[in-house]
Amino acid sequence: MTMSPEVAMEKLSVAERSMWAFRDMRVVTWRNLIASLRIPEAIFFSSLQPIMFVLLFRYVFGGAIPVAGVSYVNFLMPGIFVQTVCFGAVATAIGLSEDMAKGLVERFRALPMARSAVLAGRTTADLVRNIFVLLILTVVGLAVGFRMVNGVGNFVLGCIVMIVFAYSLSWGFAIIGLKAPNAETAQLMSFPILFPITFASGAFAPVESMPGWLQWFAIHQPVGVVVAATRSLMCGGPYTNSSAVGWTFVWAAVLLGGFSWFAVRSYRKVD
Amino acid sequence: MKSDLAISAHGLVKVFSRGQTVRALDGFDLEVAKGTVTGLLGPNGSGKTTAVRILSTILSPDAGTAEIMGLDVVRQSDAVRRIIGLAGQYATVDENLTGRENIRMVAQLTHLTKSAARAKADELLERFKLTEAGDRPAKTYSGGMRRRLDLAASLVAAPPVLFLDEPTTGLDPQSRNDLWEIIEDLVDGGTTVLLTTQYLEEADRLAQDIVVMEKGRVIAQGTPAVLKAQLGTTVIEVSFASHDLADRASSLLTNLTPKPPIREGSLLELTVENGPKVAADVLRTLDGAGVELLGLALREPSLDDVFLSLTGHRTEDEVAEAAQPKRQGRKAKKESAQ
Structure with missing residues (x-):
């Protein structure tokens, strides 16, 4: 369909604009997924x-x-799952900075598409990739003795909780992808953020074994909360912590709101 | 706003501050009539690409206004995006997608329906002789094929206004020629084209109007013929067997012309008012001094000469200064131009 210039995006209703934004996001997501399928080495090594x-x-x-x-x-696997999906956000930063460097973003910016679509398409493709990596990791976990001790339903809920959080984190790393001068730098900028929040979190060892000041950080920082929530769902028993599950969604909502606002703003202003 | 203008820009200013402040555009004005080709000519860093990026809504200007078909590039950017196409050195294709997928993606993002996007991809691949390569990832394409795909993708919405940013930079002469023919076809179909280029030959061949830029401003504008006529001169080229001979000849010929001869390698260039008479003098002088020459040619001033007389340096000078590796490109360019 063609539109006359007068029927510009800015004259459409909110509902119509959202529909276009969603369709544009879907196209960009498709493109990102196809592109990663064409590089099987990347999929192999990232898993x-x-x-x-x-x-x-x-x-x-x-x-x-x-x-x-x-x-x-059984203690470890929820932690590794969370660490893995959080590290998935690096792909968002790298992918976007590559698109910027190659000039694809320039092409997108000259098209009459939603301003959010390049970012939403990137983060959504990375969400899909995260689900795929989680599947592989579950199989590996089962092979080395991991069991869904709190039931399959709660295991799946745990996966959903961390995927939602990782999606919000992805938007934060989209900002890095937009600001970094190239993909290598985007990657280098990502690690100093990811290492402390994933390792100082109780993902690999009980927080009780850490010094007091670090314990406080490990419990309250967002990834620590997500690890507690995931472990609560996957292990249950002494790890049950329903407030952590609630707080995960609060963190995800706050981060998603803040990051996506700032990321779209940065995308508009890129030069 | 005059309704016969496809592109108009007034007082555009764009300042970049990365480490140091650069005024990429410093009061840039431009008017392009509908259905014409305008060549934006200038060395690297003269602001050509910045101008195109502002006109194609990718960047917003710090000051000034611009309209495409009467639509403001800032306030009505989305409407502008529906009527423009952008191709060239920076707007590019996705290497991991096939040619067909690239065009379909752009078509869908231009809000064509899925079936319309598919039909458009087939049509454009056919038109740009990419049908056979259509299902191969674009990373397997040659430079020329890639530029054709890039151009094809920019034509998805059949835009009445097309921006081509250095469309043939880095291409071999054959591919460049193919691309020129495609662009000429588009113009015959009524498309308005704004073309940036460092190749004077390209502007000369494609553009009816030439805008010469330096330091973010327009320093001259006119048809190629008018710009050349401003010089009102002829260029005499005399070639020698060696640099030394050329140097010797240069000192012998200094008195024959108002401006001293310019030596490039073993070639001397004299810009003169009365070509045939000075040519005869040159032959007589050199013969009298026993300096043997390989060849002598009279030619119309090229746009390169125009640029030299406007700015005091050649188009490539700044390129060569800016980045040593680019000298390679410059050499290749010279060869392909011969």
């Missing part, structure tokens, strides 16, 4: 890293980390 983490902690460090109530592998 390999979390698998290495599972094996490393399960067999190398795990024996030295005492946990209460469940076996270490």
Whole structure:
């Protein structure tokens, strides 16, 4: 369909604009997913890293980390899942800065598409990729002794909780992707943020083993909350923590709101 | 606003501050009539690309106004995006998608229906001789194929106004020629084209109107013929077997012309008012001194000469200064122009 110039986006109703924004997002998501399927090496190696983490902690460090109530592998896997989906946000930063460097963003910016679509398409594609990596990781976990001790339903709920959070985090890393001069720098800028929030979180060891000041950080910072929420759902028992589940959604909503507002603003102003 | 204008810009200013402040555009004015081709000519860093990015709504200006078909590029940016196409060195294609997928993506983002997008992709691939390569990822394409795909993608909405930012930079002569023919076809179909280029030959061939830019401003404007006529001169080129001979000849010929001869390698260039008479003098002088020459040619001033007389330096000078590796490109360009 063609529109006369007079029927511009800005004259459409909110509902129509949202529909176009959604369709544009879907097209960009499709493009991002197709593009990653064309680089099977990238899929292979990006799945390999979390698998290495599972094996490393399960067999190398795990024996030295005492946990209460469940076996270490059952304690560990929720933490590794959360760490993995959070690290997935690096792909958002890298993907966007590559599109910027290659000039694709220039092309998109000259098209009559929704201003949010490039970012929403990127983060949504990364969400899909996160689900795929979680599936692989679940299989690996089951192979090394992980069991869904609190039931399959709660395991799936745990996955949903962390995916929602990771999606909001992805928008934050979209900002890095827009601001970084190139993909390498985007990656380098991402790690100093991701390492403290994923490792100082109780993902790999009980927070009680940390010094007091760090314990406070590990419990209250967003990824710490998500780890507690996921473990509450996947392990249950002594780890039950329903307020963490609630707080995860609060964090996700706050981060998503703030990050997406700032990211779209940055996207408009990019030069 | 005059209704016969496709593009108009008044007093555009754009300042970038990355480390140091650069006034990429500094009071840029432009008027392009509907159905014409205008060539925006200037060295690297003269503001050509910035001008195109503002006119195609990618950047917003710090000051000034611009309209495309009477629509304001800032306030009515979305309406502008529906009637423009952008192709060239920066707007590009997705390497991991096939040619067909690239065009379909752009078509869908231009809000064509899925089936219309599919039909459009087939049509454009056919028109740009990419049907066979259509289902291969674009990263397997040659430079020329990539530019054709890029141009095809920019034509999805059959835009009445087309921006081409250095469309043939880095292409071999054959591919460049193919692309020129495509652009000429588009113009025959009534499309208004704004073309930026560093190649004078390209502007000369495609553009009816030439706008010469330097330091973010327009320093001259007119048809290629008018710009050349401003010089009102002929260029005499004399070639020698060696640099030394050319140097010797240069000192011998200094008195024959108002401006001293320009030596490039073993080639001397004299810009003169009365070509045939001075040419005879040159031959007589060199023969008398026993300096042997390889060849002598009289030619109309090129746009390069125009640029030299307007700015005091050649178009490529700043390129060569800005980045050493680009010298390679400059050399290749010279060769392909011969």
